[in-house]
Amino acid sequence: MVSYSAPLDDIRFVLYDLLDYDGRIAGLPGFEEASRDLVDTVIEEGAKFCENELLPLNRSGDEEGCIFENGVVRTPKGFKELYEAFCEGGWNGLALSPDHGGQGLPKTLQFVLTELICSTNLSFGMYPGLTHGACNALELHGSDEQKATYLPNMIHGRWTGTMCLTEPHCGTDLGLIRTRAEPNGDGSYKITGTKIFISAGEHDMSENIIHLVLAKLPDAPEGSKGISLFVVPKFMVKEDGSVGPRNGVACGSIEHKMGIKASSTCVMNFDEAEGYLVGEAHSGMAKMFTMMNVARLDVGMQGLGLAETAYQSAAAYAKERLQGRSLAGPQHPDKPADPIIVHPDVRKNLLTMKAYNEGSRALAFWVAMAVDVAEKHPDAAKRQEADDLVALMTPIIKSFFTDQGFETTNLGMQVFGGHGYIREWGMEQLVRDARIAQIYEGANGIQALDLVGRKLGQNMGRLLRRFFHPVQAFIEENQNDPQLAEFVAPLAKALSRLQQSTLWIAQQGLKDPEEAGAAATDYLNLFALTALAYMWARMVKVSLAQTNGSESNGQTPEFHEAKLATARFFFQRLLPKSSGLFAAIMTGKAPLMDMKEAAF
Template sequence: MQIYKAPLRDMRFVLHEMLDAEQLSKLPGYEDATAETIDAIIEEGAKFCEDKLLPLNRIGDEEGCTYENGVVRTPTGFKQAYDDFVGAGWQSISSDPKYGGQGLPALMNFVIEEMVCSTNLAFGVYPLLSRGAAALIEAHGNDAIKDTYLPHLTDGSWSGTMCLTESHCGTDLGLIRTKAVPGKNGAYRISGSKMFISAGEHDLVDNIIHLVLARLPDAPEGVRGISLFLVPKVNVKADGELGPRNGVSCGSIEKKMGIHGSATCVLNFDDAEGYLIGEAHKGLRCMFTMMNGARLGVGMQGLALGETAYQSATAYAKERRSGKSLAKGAKSKEAADPIIVHADVRNMLLTVRAHNEGARALAYWTALNLDISTHHPDAETRRDADELVQLMTPVIKAFLTDRGFEAANLAVQVHGGHGYIAEHGMEQLVRDARISQLYEGTNGIQALDLVGRKLGLHTGRLLRHFFHPATAFVEAHQDDKTLKEIVMPLAKALGKLQQATLVIAQKGLGDPEEAAAVATDYLKMFGLV
């Protein structure tokens, strides 16, 4: 059985003692983000996730979504849980008050997202995509589109998707074939097929807002010819009420390794009505607003499953008895001791816990800077914070999900044979965790993004936002005897990372393939430091 109790003490330690999250209450628009408010919110979020979502996790895995004649139904209990989720305001926690949101920091959403995905990752996919769609529309949509769609995405009555992948192309989006032709009244007619569309069709909401990449008739070849369109499942009338069904249909849902409660769909667009978002032929640039947000969200999924794996494996290790302790002086009267007394078991558990705690600190710190990048009154401070988030996005996505998958596998190992069967839920964690290394750009793509784009961007300025404060920390604490066992290894690791960065930059100038060959190892090194 999966065990999860929100690690509120650990969360508060990072939020208040490490990051001083209350500093956000000094920024315009975040005045309500006091420590007291933050604690109250995460406590209530923990109750909701533990009481409402965790009991549905196994049900969702065993039942999965069902497809019949174009209609997709989510597992038993998902619809009621979703209604409760949006009714309690969790969908709108960090959304713009102008469209009905609560206007709290994005950091709060990261914390809630961790708990949601720890208790039910498949469920968490639905609200994650809707928030991403809303962020994209708010950043790039015109006022009419914002006013029509954002209030519904904010309150959760409608949901959103991102439609990129086609049967012949995934990462290489320059190959897409979906077409868009101008129609009446400024609209466009969209035709084509998309696959692997998470939450593409389901029964949780009345309307689904698809954000679709397509090509106009005069589009240049490659990624420079991609435009972005908003295509609703149900057309919206001038008065804001729902009208006739649009030319969007679900052709099938995928039979997947994991996250069975999340509908992964093939979507067919048959002369569907759509609306241009941003400028023609510059759609990929707009889509990255949603993609980068989703990558951070997927990173949180890795942390989330790592936490559930740790708690479940620890609980099992304290109960399961096998063998006797080898520790000197250990004299148990029992026939066998709990397996947690064995060094190998403790090593596995502590490895997972260490990675979880480091991952949480890194993710929350990045989220804090995300809020600074949008709300700080000083332009240079906003720029620096934004560049740090850009640098850390591929690291969080790849490193946290790799560690989450490792954690799930170690939890299986701690359980022994019992981890391999369905009863204890560990094999579900492995299956669910595996997708996080694949979607929103495989982890190899994240490594290439880090090495190929982020290292050299603005002549290396992004790197300075990490290297400078890290170096300053080492210099400020190198003589502190209480921190010696932490600071000295950090200083050595940081130095090696800086050396590796320099070598990769030099080698990459002469032969980019050399840099690409070590990109995955470099990202892992970066994440560990």
């Protein structure tokens, strides 16, 4: 069994000390009641639910998996009851619209809850996670009638939601979809086609499932410009809002996967199923991106959540496992061997995990607060600035967090040695569960292309300024502080490399798109390392102030000493990777593209 306790001290440190939740979020319109006291209560109760209810079913859910028989999907033992408790506790509607039954709390809290859920039972989290995305899409793009029909039950959790994009012959290139929508003449449409890899497409935990489906009308233009979005319920909804007869949509099979086995991944067949157009015709891609962008941030949190459990489990094991003696001489002469945490390589693994996790958490919550500001701030300019930052950072969070999530779970397994490879310890499940996050919601290579192909040049580089300007301002403000010198100087070098590579990609990419494509993944990782360096430098400043006698918000001196030690490890052992990434970017496309296809 893995070891996990919600990292509430670090969450509070990031929210309150580092990012000023009280000043930035609690005062926004609609969040007047979302005080620190309420936030503390929510995250503490959320932590208890995740630790006490979700975590105990994680391993059994993985071992049992979902079962498909006669068109019906049964989730593992205890999942249905767990889901009912989740919904009755109000967790499903935490940050969803109060206009339709949600609690309307800040999205920042949803990010926190998502991390806790993913740390304890990722498969379970897929079901409400998909529903949240569908609710957001309907809230923004659905008609008043559609909102009234579907949202109250979806927000409560009585009904769940999906997004149906991928087809057997097309994944990333959705312009190739063949699912068609034929008008019925009464405002409804007949939806026919097959969708694959549909998470939560069929299961036994809710009384209805509301599918959001991409399809093409008979007069649709070619490619992605011809895609429309439809809402297709599993069961028809009667005029009184109750569930009616079965619609023409059915699960054909479920996938047998490497991980997240308690999450049903379905082939969905639509056979003249009745559906309803969401918004304007031929504008489905833009609407579905509303759902996908939220999902991409959620997937990034999946990587962080699994990485946190891997770190805690590995750290606990390293303190208990006795093997060999310290290179500096016996540290526990009363025992037959020293715990493996005395060994430099084990410490390197643990510090790598800890540094990436804590830096990623800070970056994630910084972006989470920008999501709330973009939605609620009374100043339109502030809303735009925040929205720009979210758009810029979404592919970075999705890609880097999931890459590091997989790397960190692997490091955790390495700390366990042979025991990590054995099912009973739980580490191998973390590795298997983490792997899919690098693939779905847009494979990480696609995220890198999105960053260099769309985000860099958008609005004449306006999005980049939302990151470059605050980082440069922090450097200028703190570069003469002797206590911060060892952190600010390498941050400045990393930012300089990022700016130089940005200019190089912009110049070369205009002449040859393959140059931008060849640099994309290395550039995204360079950007992510620089962003984490910015977060770590800011955390250092806060911890230094509190170790120098400033008031601490509940953290112990040991907490801040550990922060400073972890920061030094990040800047001295991890951030130097940025120079290698920069060198790789500047070599151009030749090392990749000169190889003849036949030679592969």
